[in-house]
Amino acid sequence: MSSSEIRRAPVMADVAQLAGVSHQTVSRVLNDHPNVRSETRDRVLAAIDDLGYRRNLAARALVTRHxxxxxxxxxxxxxxxxxxxxxxxxxxxxxxxxxxxxxxxxxxxxxxxxxxxxxxxxxxxxxxxxxxxxxxxxxxxxxxxxxxxxxxxxxxxxxxxxxxxxDQADGARQVVEHLLSLGHETVWHVAGPNDWLEAEGRAEGWRKALTAAGHPIPDPLIGDWSPRSGYDAGRRLAEVPGLTAVFVANDQMALGLLRAFAELRIRVPSQISVAGFDDIPEAEFFSPPLTTVRQDxxxxxxxxxxxxxxxxxxxxxxxxxxxxxxxxxxxxxxxxxxxxx
Amino acid sequence: MSSSEIRRAPVMADVAQLAGVSHQTVSRVLNDHPNVRSETRDRVLAAIDDLGYRRNLAARALVTRHxxxxxxxxxxxxxxxxxxxxxxxxxxxxxxxxxxxxxxxxxxxxxxxxxxxxxxxxxxxxxxxxxxxxxxxxxxxxxxxxxxxxxxxxxxxxxxxxxxxxDQADGARQVVEHLLSLGHETVWHVAGPNDWLEAEGRAEGWRKALTAAGHPIPDPLIGDWSPRSGYDAGRRLAEVPGLTAVFVANDQMALGLLRAFAELRIRVPSQISVAGFDDIPEAEFFSPPLTTVRQDxxxxxxxxxxxxxxxxxxxxxxxxxxxxxxxxxxxxxxxxxxxxx
DNA sequence: GTGGCAATTGTGAGCGCTAACAACCCTTGT
DNA sequence: ACAAGGGTTGTTAGCGCTCACAATTGCCAC
Structure with a gap:
């Protein structure tokens, strides 16, 4: 149309020519170099705008190594x-x-x-x-x-x-202390999978808080974070006599646990208290709404x-x-x- | 250590030198060019391995424009x-x-x-x-x-x-036909926010399926996908006389709905049937487990x-x-x- | 034995940019 | 009036790669 047959993307040299400066000056404007006369800068900026110029980042990366x-x-x-x-x-x-x-x-x-x-x-x-x-x-x-x-x-x-x-451990501590303060003898735990640092942190916080308060430490069950594994854990925990509180290592497993208890007609929280970890957006609308730990x-x-x-x-x-x-x-x-x- | 003081990353020329070929041959090997003698290719590959060479993608992008x-x-x-x-x-x-x-x-x-x-x-x-x-x-x-x-x-x-x-509309159709086949007079709908194409598709499928079956079309409620908006919708729907089935536009809102019904002692599904959309991993463990539509x-x-x-x-x-x-x-x-x- | 062709390899240029330096302008002080 | 010096601009040389083309090799038919 205007001058060339094929319209290839404009490069710095095109901008420089249109603005009547060297390509280096264009580069200076683009990189906010301080020593550019403002009049020149405006001229370059106008040319950039005119041509719809966008700098080629591959070329830039090649030389700057960033x-x-x-x-x-x-x-x-x-x-x-x-x-x-x-x-x-x-x-x-x-x-x-x-x-x-x-x-x-x-x-x-x-x-x-x-x-x-x-x-x-x-x-x-x-x-x-x-x-x-x-x-x-x-x-x-x-x-x-x-x-x-x-x-x-x-x-x-x-x-x-x-x-x-x-701070996983501190989150767990807060949950456990909360449950103990409600009068529970002890707090059971459904942990996350072994190799996970978050699971370890939460289990450790749970264990320490119980120890610090002088309460017995039940054997933790181990899940894989999924609702289903929480469900399975719930089925097992339902058979534990005297159990009144469970701290589940995440909200999804807690949901599974709640489901298992619901099926077994175990009422939460009147018979068993349940707490989770994560505070997923759904947690507030579980049945019942879940006590949990919010991670930012x-x-x-x-x-x-x-x-x-x-x-x-x-x-x-x-x-x-x-x-x-x-x-x-x-x-x-x-x-x-x-x-x- | 070996030769140079500072160990800068090897480039193609280094590989070429070590393998005793030109940089272009190295490039050919890297790009699987067919016409390279396999002996040469092996020599180049060995040199690449030796030096731990990795090609610079910025340079490549600069010239290939990809x-x-x-x-x-x-x-x-x-x-x-x-x-x-x-x-x-x-x-x-x-x-x-x-x-x-x-x-x-x-x-x-x-x-x-x-x-x-x-x-x-x-x-x-x-x-x-x-x-x-x-x-x-x-x-x-x-x-x-x-x-x-x-x-x-x-x-x-x-x-x-x-x-x-x-196929949102078809998913909605399946839900509605399922609910109608269970004997429900009609199916209410909690839709997603207005401007959303998915919300429109689901609402349209719902409306068409009801129309096709000759059932009345209630006014849909409108939520914002969040569990809370589903909860609010649930509160409102609980007051509708004769309502027996609700199709909710996503699982999160359905959860909120279930929560609202639970609070109001409305039993699902014996009093009201509820269905969602998405099949999030949690849906299977809602109370009760949610009928929904799986999206791949x-x-x-x-x-x-x-x-x-x-x-x-x-x-x-x-x-x-x-x-x-x-x-x-x-x-x-x-x-x-x-x-x- | 030699021309011809394909397979294989090498050479040179340049992608578009920034870094380093050189060159030029204009002030300012003496 | 002139040197000094800072602000401003231009020039040159790559960054590391691929492309186009040139050069070399090997092998066959004649």
Whole structure:
């Protein structure tokens, strides 16, 4: 139409020509270099606007060796926790002007984690957040050969990498103390799967709180986070004589437990009190509404990006660091005073 | 140690030198060019392995004009549906050797959608999947100026872009016919928010199925997908005389409804049958377990990537195309025969 | 033995950008 | 009036890769 037959995307040189400056001046304007006369800047900006110019980030990345992209390795982003964390990460990263590239893993073996990290490294990400809630995964981080800064979420101190996590143990403590304060003799526990750091943290908090209060510690049951495993646990717990309170390691399993109790005509909370962990949006509408522990996943995401970017932008290995996000008890109707009183 | 002081990452020339070939031959090996003697190929591969060489994708992208990255624009990836779709997309894309870059939007205004698409275009993605379940968002796609291929998920035909969606109307039809077959006079409906295409599809399927069977069509209530809005709807519906069956537009709202009925001592399903939509993992463990419609989000993700990659790799605008994924009724205990019989 | 063709390998250029340096302008102080 | 110096702009040289083409090799038919 106007001049050329084929309309290829304008490049910096085109802008420079239109504005009557050198391409380097265009680059300066784009990078907010201070020493550009404002009149020149305006002329360049106008030309950019005119041509609809957008800078080629591949070319930029090639020379700066920075892609302005962060990678996230996560486990099953279908679950509420990982999904919310991912969301927080993405929001924080984009606010800082970074792109977010993700890898969702079905299984969190050390091998897969390493593979995912390398996949992202290949892409040239500037930093990586690994949501590594399993011990094996966290440990895999230790042996990472990559130059790229890495932050672990829920990775504990297992990997030697900087980490952000929710204070699982303290959340569990709050639940247990709450239940004990209602007069329960002790509190049973349905734990998450073995290798999981969150499961361990919650079990540990539960155990310590019982010990501290001088109450007996029943054998915990072990689930796999799914409602079904909670259901199975509920069936088993229903046969325990004298049981009045159960702390379930997550809300989904707690739902299964409630279902099992409902089928068996066990009333919650009048016969048995139940508490969960996570505070998923549904928890408030369970029957009965679930007492649980709220995790601020958004804050976890934000902090992990903050720590990561500090390292990316300083270019230094700032060593180990652990940021702990507090958890908060949310009391609802599934927990109540024992009838014994 | 060995030769140089500072150990910078090896580049193609280093590999070439070690293998005693030209950098171009290394490039050929990396790109599976057919005409390379297998002995040469082995030598190059050995050198690559030796040096731990990884090709610089920014440089590659600069010259090929392809980043092997796909963008995804999605609404609130915290929700089960979008999260599952995203998961499916990511799996399919990675299997095809593509990276996935995401943008999660809090609000799905046309402006934000356009902004997100441009953000991703800037990054140089080869194609974009927009999860655009709202009418306004879908329409925003029509006016997109970008050269990059775009596929809409749940975008209906609103945007003129190729689209993948679940057959919402047919899913709703199955639910309604199921409930009618159980002897209910009619089926009430708690719909999703107005502007949502999924909400419209489900409401339309519900209305048509009632019409086809010659049953009266009650005024639908309107929720916002949240359990709370389902709870509110439940409170209202409890006052409707003669009501025996409700089809709720998603499982979360159905949960709220169940909660409201539980509080009011309305028994489900003996007094009122309830059905949802989505089949979230929790639905099976609601009290009672929820009759609902399963959506295959993984399949949606896979198909959208398939369609997108066909366009990315052909480089052509293949025109409008609409792939519809079937939905499937899952009958559980929340729906039952009316007592009238 | 030699021309011709295919298979294999090498050479040079350039993708679009930024970093480093050089060059130029204009002030200001003496 | 002139040197000094800061602000502003231009020039050059790559970043590491792939593309197009040139050069070389091996092998066969004549």
């Amino acid at each position: 892609s302005r992209t962060l990678g996230v390795v996560s486990f099953d982003t279908t679950l509420y926790g990982p999904a919310s964390t991912l969301y927080g990460i993405e929001q924080a990263a984009r606010a800082a002007g970074y792109f977010v590239s993700i890898v969702s893993l079905k299984t969190l073996t050390a091998e897969h984690v390493v593979e995912a990290v390398e996949f992202l490294s290949d892409q040239g990400v500037d930093g990586i957040v690994v949501v590594a809630p399993q011990r094996t995964a966290a440990r895999a981080l230790a042996g990472l050969s990559t130059q790229v800064p890495v932050v672990a979420v829920e990775g504990g101190r297992a990997g030697g990498k900087p980490a952000v996590s929710v 996943f958004g804050e976890v995401g934000r902090r992990s990006i903050e720590i990561l970017l500090r390292r990316v932008e300083s270019g230094e290995d700032l060593g180990y660091e652990h940021s702990v996000v507090p958890a908060r008890l949310v009391v609802r109707e599934s927990s109540a005073r024992t009838k014994t009183a | 980043s092997r990255t796909l963008g995804v624009v999605s609404f609130d990836t915290t929700l089960y549906g979008p999260a599952s779709t995203l998961y499916g997309i990511e799996q399919a894309a990675r299997a095809a050797g593509y990276f996935v870059s995401i943008v999660s939007l809090k609000t799905l205004t046309a402006e934000h959608v356009v902004e997100a698409v441009e953000f991703l275009s800037d990054q140089g993605v080869d194609g974009i999947v927009v999860v655009a379940p709202q009418r306004t968002a879908a329409r925003a796609l029509a006016g997109l100026s970008t050269q990059v291929p775009v596929v809409a998920v749940e975008g209906g035909r609103a945007g003129g872009k190729p689209a993948v969606s679940v 989000f993984g399949e949606v993700g896979r198909r959208s990537i398939e369609i997108l990659l066909r366009r990315v790799e052909s480089g052509e605008d293949l025109g409008y195309e609409h792939s519809v994924v079937p939905a499937r009724l899952v009958v559980r205990e929340s729906s039952a025969r009316t007592k009238t019989a």
